[in-house]
Amino acid sequence: SYIKQEVIDSLPGYLFGLSHEEDVEQFFDLEPVQLDNNGQAKISFPELWQRLGQKSGKKIQSPVSVQLTSSLFETGGRAVKRQTRLILWPEKTLLAIRPHSDEPQENSLLKFDIINADYNGQLYPAADLQLTLIKKRRDYYWSYNESEEWQMEYSEKQYPVFKQTFSLLEPDKSTIEVPVEWGDYRLEIYNPTTQLTNSIEFNAGGSWYYNNQQ
Numbered sequence: 195s196y197i198k199q200e201v202i203d204s205l206p207g208y209l210f211g212l213s214h215e216e217d218v219e220q221f222f223d224l225e226p227v228q229l230d231n232n233g234q235a236k237i238s239f240p241e242l243w244q245r246l247g248q249k250s251g252k253k254i255q256s257p258v259s260v261q262l263t264s265s266l267f268e269t270g271g272r273a274v275k276r277q278t279r280l281i282l283w284p285e286k287t288l289l290a291i292r293p294h295s296d297e298p299q300e301n302s303l304l305k306f307d308i309i310n311a312d313y314n315g316q317l318y319p320a321a322d323l324q325l326t327l328i329k330k331r332r333d334y335y336w337s338y339n340e341s342e343e344w345q346m347e348y349s350e351k352q353y354p355v356f357k358q359t360f361s362l363l364e365p366d367k368s369t370i371e372v373p374v375e376w377g378d379y380r381l382e383i384y385n386p387t388t389q390l391t392n393s394i395e396f397n398a399g400g401s402w403y404y405n406n407q408q
Contacts, residue, residue: 210289213393253284260282262279287311287312288312298399319364320385326381333350334346
């Protein structure tokens with residue numbers, strides 16, 4: 195299993211979940227089940243989200259891609275093995291963000307489309323969403339040690355620079371604008387109903403480090 199942000203084909207460009215969420219690659223063994231008279235069986239994952247969150251100690255905020263490997267055993271015959279890829283959601287609906295530009299410009303107003311959707315791509319209203327734009331500042335410096343000699347390193351600070359509360363009154367997208375200067379940013383939107391956060395990260399106009407590497 196692993197975190198996946200772009201998950202709905204009918205909603206291209208929309209990113210669900212957390213951009214900085216730690217991956218959750220884990221393996222689980224499920225209890226054997228028996229097929230009914232119609233050759234069907236139901237498989238459930240009652241403790242999946244709790245077990246996935248044990249590694250980080252936090253609630254999973256993002257869709258999770260799961261590969262299900264199943265084997266069908268028949269008396270006197272060989273086992274038939276199949277694999278299926280599933281996308282599991284931590285809640286019925288999740289917020290998603292789609293940027294208007296792949297190359298955000300510094301000292302500008304950036305536009306983003308916001309939706310609240312289920313796993314089928316159906317849109318829903320959402321109230322009192324809390325938007326926070328976080329600036330990520332990196333201060334670069336040179337350090338020296340005998341084993342690696344001179345190395346460029348950095349210290350990072352993160353602080354909010356813009357906040358806004360808004361609602362999706364209709365089951366449709368809403369376009370918001372945020373002011374940026376230059377450098378690295380993270381846009382976060384918190385839904386108090388689900389207590390989950392959606393975020394993306396981007397760079398506006400390049401950073402001091404990137405500009406000086408060219």
